[in-house]
Amino acid sequence: MLKLAVTGAGGFLGWHVRVLLRAMGWPQPVVLGRGDLTDPGVLAAKLAGVDRVLHLAGVNRGEPADVAAGNVQLAAQLADGLKHCADPPARLVYANSVQAGNGTPYGDAKAEAARVLADTGVGFDDVLLPNLYGEHGRPYYNSAVATFCRLLAEGGRPEVHADRELSLVHVTDAAARLVGVPAGGSWDQAMPALRIGVQALADRLTDMAVTYRTGEIPSLPDRHDVRLFNTYRSHCFPAHYPLALPRRADDRGELVETVKAHGGAGQTFCSTTHPGITRGEHFHLAKVERFVVLRGSAEISLRRVDDAEVLRFPVSGDEPVLIDMPTMWAHKLVNTGSDELVTMFWTNELFDPDRPDTWPEPVEAAVRAVPMTASA
Structure with a gap:
């Protein structure tokens, strides 16, 4: 098993990475906070003996200039710390986005961050992640799934103003891809995606919520149905029980x-x-x-x-x-x-x-x- 270091360990994806490591029985990762990234010497010391670094931290919301500068700055700080390591980790894995290089401040900043990290001399794995959903996502921030689930758990109904197709990956599958864990559990590092329209997603989650209101279990014919249901239940707990x-x-x-x-x-x-x-x-x-x-x-x-x-x-x-x-x-x-x-x-x-x-x-x-x- 590998010893990992993780930036963004307290975020949505970071928590799921830590849960997966716990399930696998791997050591707790070294947590690299924003303060650690500002000091190359401190960062190099924390990376001593680490096999793989997962760079998950990023800036997803805010003023366009702040989003662009923040993502590139985090990558540059991590790259500087890696260059100060006497014995750097063998691999650096970057949680990039399928939006990288799409002409938006966020997408272009993610692409530039990847270029900065690729220039560290450390083996580099640039993972382009689609929309992630899963348990305990932040509504109005992490995904439409989290937003719809929270609305439904609070007795509301999702409203869709602009329908489009989404490609959704469960966050545990993304965590397995980033960590590189072997197959055999309930995860799939191939990251099988659910392609679904926003309105169809709202309808599916609404049907689940209506059925579950009295404790009945909705039909769960495939792995994404199970994971969408578990995501909805995470927004119900503990207020709806017993x-x-x-x-x-x-x-x-x-x-x-x-x-x-x-x-x-x-x-x-x-x-x-x-x-x-x-x-x-x-x-x-x-x-x-x-x-x-x-x-x-x-x-x-x-x-x-x-x-x-x-x-x-x-x-x-x-x-x-x-x-x-x-x-x-x-x-x-x-x-x-x-x-x-x-x-x-x-x-x-x-x-x-x-x-x-x-x-x-x-x-x-x-x-x-x-x-x-x-x-x-």
Whole structure:
């Protein structure tokens, strides 16, 4: 495994790179902040022993002159630091854009930044990224997907004023391409793209949101549908949970509809858990997973990967509720009662022991959170 250094580690793409590294069991990357880039000596010292540098930091919004100058300046600072390294990294990977050289201040600045970085003498990989979407993107900033998801999560509806075709890549696939991780997980470094019109995208996300409003799972026929749904769910969590389940009773007993999945996909299983025992302590990159306690009492705890705050939900079989585990959040379930706990679990895919998409991560871990920034 490689030792990486990352600029823009606190941004949207940077966080997903760090999550992927955590899933792969690679070392935490060296984080290169804006302050480090201003001092070539400090930067060279932080790059000692690093195998690969990922340059993700950039300026995407602002006055045209500031956008142009900012992207070139960041590249020049990084290049200067690399030239001060006694033993520079073997490879520099640049998160460039398909807009590079398109005649706009942003596109031309990205192209110029690539030229600056290519002149460092370090092996250079210029990766042209299309529109990225995924969990916890910033609305009105990272992508139309994030904006539409936030509007829908808050009860609004997307409005499309100018329709055009988009080429969308899930951010974990882009992270896999930049890091160079081997195939075999839920990622694809070939970066398969979803080509879709803006209006069709708004309609697809709206249909998902309407279906999910009562806890029903929308039809998820392909990997982009799953990832769009996970992106929408990231904007719902934690405010929409737990979600109460309707109970029906007659003289025979009670019935609770725990999962209604359109399209019929998925796998359901039940487990018993002894008092004081914990299940979970892992996260998923793509899997949709639902917990419903049917008997006994428990606490469901979750923490977003590389964040410190732990969210806790006390649940009981006396009043069944559903909590869907958001992707890239470590989670666990603890039997807090004195009797055996009965829990129903549902996932959107059949369990594959060769590709389980289950990555060990303690919920109560002490982490060094990297602040989210506006970096690319």
